[in-house]
Structures are given as structure tokens and as C-alpha cells.
Amino acid sequence: xxxxxxxxxxxxxxxxxxxxxxxxxxxxxxxxxxxxxxxxxxxxxxxxxxxxxxxxx
Numbered sequence: 001x002x003x004x005x006x007x008x009x010x011x012x013x014x015x016x017x018x019x020x021x022x023x024x025x026x027x028x029x030x031x032x033x034x035x036x037x038x039x040x041x042x043x044x045x046x047x048x049x050x051x052x053x054x055x056x057x
Contacts (some may be wrong), residue, residue: 007036008037010023019056021055022048
């Protein structure tokens with residue numbers, strides 16, 4: 001998926017009760033957009049490795 005869809009789906013998953021969501025992305029803008037989406041719902045984004053992220057509550 002192209003941005004902003006991964007960030008939108010991340011925010012939805014966290015709002016729906018997910019406590020951990022792992023994301024793999026190859027868009028260079030993904031990290032910033034995912035971090036913003038996580039913060040907006042009270043979670044934090046952790047960089048697992050290049051292009052891999054984990055959002056946690």
C-alpha cells in the first residue's frame with residue numbers, strides 16, 4: 001500500500017484495541033507518517049529494522 005494507507009490502517013487497528021502492530025514498509029515517508037498516527041492514538045512507534053516498524057500501546 002502507498003502512504004497514507006498504512007498509517008490510516010495502523011491508527012484504525014490501534015483504536016480498535018490492538019496493543020502491538022508490526023508494519024513493513026518500503027516508502028521512505030512511512031516512518032514519519034506511522035509515527036504521527038501512533039502518537040495520535042496514544043501509542044509509540046519503534047523501528048525494528050530498516051523498513052520494519054512496531055507500534056505499541
